[in-house]
Amino acid sequence: MSDSTQDERIKDISPLRQALVRPELGSIAGAIIVFLFFGFLAFDSGMFSPRGVLNWSTVSAQFMIIAVGACLLMIAGEFDLSVGSMIGFAGMMIAIFSVTLQWPVWTSICVTFVLCIALGALNGYIVIRTGLPSFIVTLAFLFILRGFTIFFPQLIERKTIIGGVSDAADGDWLASLFGGKVGEPVFVWLADLGLIDVFERGSRAGQPVVDGIPALILWAIGLVIFGHFVLTRTRFGNWIFASGGDAQAARYAGVPVNRVKILMFMFSAFCACVFATCQVMEFGSAGADRGLLKEFEAIIAVVIGGALLTGGYGSVIGAALGALIFGVVQQGLFFAGVESSLFRVFLGVLLLAAVILNTYIRRIITGEK
Amino acid sequence: MDPLFEMQDVEKHFGTVIALGGVNFSVSEGECHCLLGDNGAGKSTLIKTMSGVHAPTSGRLLMRGQEVRFEDPRQAISQGIATVYQDLAMIPLMSVSRNFFMGNEPIKRRFGFNLFDHEQADKVTMDEMRKMGINLRGPHQAVGTLSGGERQTVAIARAVYFGAKVLILDEPTSALGVRQTANVLATVDRVRKNGIAVVFITHNVRHALAVGDRFTVLNRGKTLGTANKGEITPEELQDLMAGGQELVELESSLGGTV
Numbered sequence: 001m002s003d004s005t006q007d008e009r010i011k012d013i014s015p016l017r018q019a020l021v022r023p024e025l026g027s028i029a030g031a032i033i034v035f036l037f038f039g040f041l042a043f044d045s046g047m048f049s050p051r052g053v054l055n056w057s058t059v060s061a062q063f064m065i066i067a068v069g070a071c072l073l074m075i076a077g078e079f080d081l082s083v084g085s086m087i088g089f090a091g092m093m094i095a096i097f098s099v100t101l102q103w104p105v106w107t108s109i110c111v112t113f114v115l116c117i118a119l120g121a122l123n124g125y126i127v128i129r130t131g132l133p134s135f136i137v138t139l140a141f142l143f144i145l146r147g148f149t150i151f152f153p154q155l156i157e158r159k160t161i162i163g164g165v166s167d168a169a170d171g172d173w174l175a176s177l178f179g180g181k182v183g184e185p186v187f188v189w190l191a192d193l194g195l196i197d198v199f200e201r202g203s204r205a206g207q208p209v210v211d212g213i214p215a216l217i218l219w220a221i222g223l224v225i226f227g228h229f230v231l232t233r234t235r236f237g238n239w240i241f242a243s244g245g246d247a248q249a250a251r252y253a254g255v256p257v258n259r260v261k262i263l264m265f266m267f268s269a270f271c272a273c274v275f276a277t278c279q280v281m282e283f284g285s286a287g288a289d290r291g292l293l294k295e296f297e298a299i300i301a302v303v304i305g306g307a308l309l310t311g312g313y314g315s316v317i318g319a320a321l322g323a324l325i326f327g328v329v330q331q332g333l334f335f336a337g338v339e340s341s342l343f344r345v346f347l348g349v350l351l352l353a354a355v356i357l358n359t360y361i362r363r364i365i366t367g368e369k
Numbered sequence: 370m371d372p373l374f375e376m377q378d379v380e381k382h383f384g385t386v387i388a389l390g391g392v393n394f395s396v397s398e399g400e401c402h403c404l405l406g407d408n409g410a411g412k413s414t415l416i417k418t419m420s421g422v423h424a425p426t427s428g429r430l431l432m433r434g435q436e437v438r439f440e441d442p443r444q445a446i447s448q449g450i451a452t453v454y455q456d457l458a459m460i461p462l463m464s465v466s467r468n469f470f471m472g473n474e475p476i477k478r479r480f481g482f483n484l485f486d487h488e489q490a491d492k493v494t495m496d497e498m499r500k501m502g503i504n505l506r507g508p509h510q511a512v513g514t515l516s517g518g519e520r521q522t523v524a525i526a527r528a529v530y531f532g533a534k535v536l537i538l539d540e541p542t543s544a545l546g547v548r549q550t551a552n553v554l555a556t557v558d559r560v561r562k563n564g565i566a567v568v569f570i571t572h573n574v575r576h577a578l579a580v581g582d583r584f585t586v587l588n589r590g591k592t593l594g595t596a597n598k599g600e601i602t603p604e605e606l607q608d609l610m611a612g613g614q615e616l617v618e619l620e621s622s623l624g625g626t627v
Contacts, residue, residue: 233484235474242471245460252420252454254443254472312462365462365511 023306023314026357027321030304030350034325038332047335050196050210060327061220062275063301064320068220068227069271070298071319073264075231077244077311078127078134080120080268082141083298087291088149090116090276095162095286096152098169105165106174113273119145120269124262134265142295150288166284178219178274179281181212216278220320223271227316240264244311300347301326304354308362325350371434372397373566374419374450374535379428381414388414390590392428396535401557401567403577406587407610412570415587416539419568420452421445449534455543458524461513465505466494468512469527497526501556518549522556529560536560537568542576554580574606586610 038047046052066083073080090112097108123141127134153162169175190196191208199205231237242250243260251257272291280286304322307314326347333343372395381389389411396402406412417423419430421439430437432448439445442452459468470490477486491508498505501522503515512520521541528536538557542550557580561567571577577584585595586609593609 233487235476235483235485238467238471238474238485241463241467242460245462249454249458249460250471252422252442252452254446308462312460362462365513 023361024318024321025306026354026361027305027318027325030325031321031328034328034332038328038336042332042336045335045337047332052331052335054210054214056328056331057217058214058327059331060324061214061217062279063297063323063326064220065216065223065275065278066271066294066298067301067305067319067323068223068316069268070295071302071305071307071314071316072227072231072240073268074299074302074307074309075244075311075314076240076261076264077247078124078261078264079138079299080123080265081135081138081295082119082123082145083268083272084291084294084296085142085145085149086116086119086269086272087276087279087294088286088288089119089145090273091280091286091290092149092153092162092288094277094280095165096156099162099164100156102168105169105172109174109178109277112277113270116269116273117266120266121262123269124265127265128258128261138295146288153286153288160288161285163285165280165286169281169284175281176215178215178277180215182215182218184212187211214278214282216282219274219278220323223274224316224320231316236260241312244313246312297326300351303358304350306354306358306361308358309355313362313365322354372431373433375431375434376419377429377431379415379418379425379430381418381423382426388590389418389425392587392590392592394585394592394595396566396568398534398566399561399564400582401561401569401580402583402585403569403571403581404585404587405571405574405577405606405610407572410587410610411590412572412587413539414590416452416537416570419445419535419537420450446531449532450537451528451531451533451535452537453521453524453528453539453541455540459512459515459520461511463512464509465498465512465515465523466490466508469494469497469523469530473531493530497530498523501526502552516549518545518552521545521553525553525556525560529563529565533565535566535568537570539570540572541569542571542573550576572610574603574610577606578603 047056066087070080070083093112093115094105094108097103097111098105101108103111119141123134123138126132127137130137150160153160169179187196187208187210191198196208196210198208231240239250239255239257239260242253242255243257247257272294275294276291279290301322302314302319303309304325305315305318305320306322307319329346329350330343333340333346375395376392379389379392379394380387392411392415394402394404394415404412404415414423418425421442421444424439430439432450437448439448439450445452460471463471466487467490470493475486475489475493476483477489478484494508495505503519503522512523515523521538525536525538525541541553541557545553554576557567557569561580569577569581582598583595584598584601584606586593586606588610596606
């Protein structure tokens with residue numbers, strides 16, 4: 001082998017093939033297709049009016065928040081199936097603390113965050129100490145947390161929905177960070193210019209139909225930027241890839257794999273808690289069935305985003321686009337007047353296609369046959 | 370020459386199993402000391418004891434004559450003892466550059482954050498790979514696309530770059546073809562000439578004789594003795610590894626092909 005000449009056996013690879021190896025590619029293509037599709041199918045239905053945009057971007061943002069946590073955890077080589085139950089549990093705890101126990105809402109939110117992150121750490125600790133697959137350990141927590149979420153409100157209030165959080169949260173500084181809206185004056189101004197419709201009758205007559213960006217969307221964007229930054233630009237990000245790629249090799253190279261994994265379980269729980277808090281503040285109540293199936297939706301968004309189920313490879317931007325596809329299709333079918341049960345059929349097909357594509361890409365990267 | 374790294378009467382027990390029952394071993398700067406042993410002889414345990422994965426049950430580890438104790442692999446690495454494992458050297462899905470700096474990422478400070486300095490990492494990776502004679506398409510090429518020999522070479526280059534004084538190679542040639550083996554052995558030779566102490570673990574006598582300065586045979590958890598280059602024949606080494614008699618009989622029946 002000579003010093004600088006190109007090895008004659010290294011074939012030039014096409015830019016397409018090079019781009020294909022980027023994990024986001026599939027989801028970028030998917031997002032474009034989905035927008036084109038609904039652009040034709042549902043353009044007149046109001047899907048792309050300010051109100052329609054707000055509708056599907058809110059739904060997408062919900063998926064994004066939990067997808068970021070699931071994405072980093074999956075790249076670190078683990079799953080968290082307890083996300084959905086954690087959402088229900090966190091919401092219920094906030095309601096019990098603030099309504100039943102009459103704590104200030106900001107205290108309730110803080111205590112709930114601490115509790116959920118601690119449960120995430122416990123998930124991670126059990127996985128690390130026992131060496132069991134995280135699939136099984138978090139499946140156990142899926143049932144444990146859901147059970148408590150139904151049990152506590154029945155024990156205390158004899159019902160499974162606790163309302164009245166809105167009244168308690170009125171004027172609370174921390175609650176507005178999750179349930180508030182941003183940019184109202186801008187939207188009023190846009191309405192004055194005639195760019196946004198105003199309500200024509202009812203109690204809000206004269207106000208713009210879209211009067212601000214929900215805090216939920218800002219949380220989603222913030223978490224995506226944070227996750228992407230940590231994963232690609234920091235030393236810790238390299239450790240996340242290494243821990244999921246081959247935990248033993250990473251350990252031998254001095255990467256604190258256990259710490260990385262436990263922290264990612266905690267982050268996943270944090271994301272679930274953000275989701276739950278936003279939801280409780282929006283609805284003003286907590287229900288025992290909240291967050292059902294969210295763990296799978298998060299994982300599907302991450303897989304559509306190009307991450308490998310086996311860990312070590314993926315992208316937060318991809319997962320965010322996966323969540324966007326998810327939200328746009330779910331709401332788009334509604335706008336287009338398609339039977340909503342077909343959404344599940346679509347989801348299954350999309351998941352299968354994404355996994356097959358990812359497996360193919362993995363072969364390209366690793367040169368496996 | 371005084372040994373750089375030495376093990377004295379090292380024993381390692383796992384419960385009731387004695388994996389190492391009194392190992393004496395040393396390696397000096399610029400020397401390639403081959404450790405030979407058949408499967409189950411205790412090679413893996415010995416490597417893990419040297420590299421800080423296991424603490425020895427009894428016995429002493431000496432670095433430049435000073436006794437050292439390693440709680441974990443990081444401590445061994447910080448003392449200059451680096452280990453390249455046969456199949457766990459690299460992570461195939463990650464780029465060469467990310468692999469090269471795994472656990473030792475270069476940092477630059479921007480806006481009060483400690484960021485992974487990708488430019489620096491990419492530059493160093495390309496330089497080091499060129500020195501080792503590996504042509505990369507770019508620093509972002511995934512390790513999975515490299516051959517087994519190239520992966521071993523990248524891992525060795527990484528260990529040397531991060532200041533290894535003692536380089537432990539765990540069967541670096543066992544899964545390789547002829548040409549790749551030759552490349553790895555040439556790398557070992559180059560590294561040794563730079564004054565690094567190399568511990569070369571193998572069960573292939575011919576590979577050992579090609580680069581070794583001294584040879585120690587491990588059998589059933591004990592070192593059977595050490596021989597210098599030129600003092601021992603391949604047949605004697607082979608017999609020692611197999612524990613004597615049976616192989617002699619086997620060899621005669623196979624016509625000397627083992």
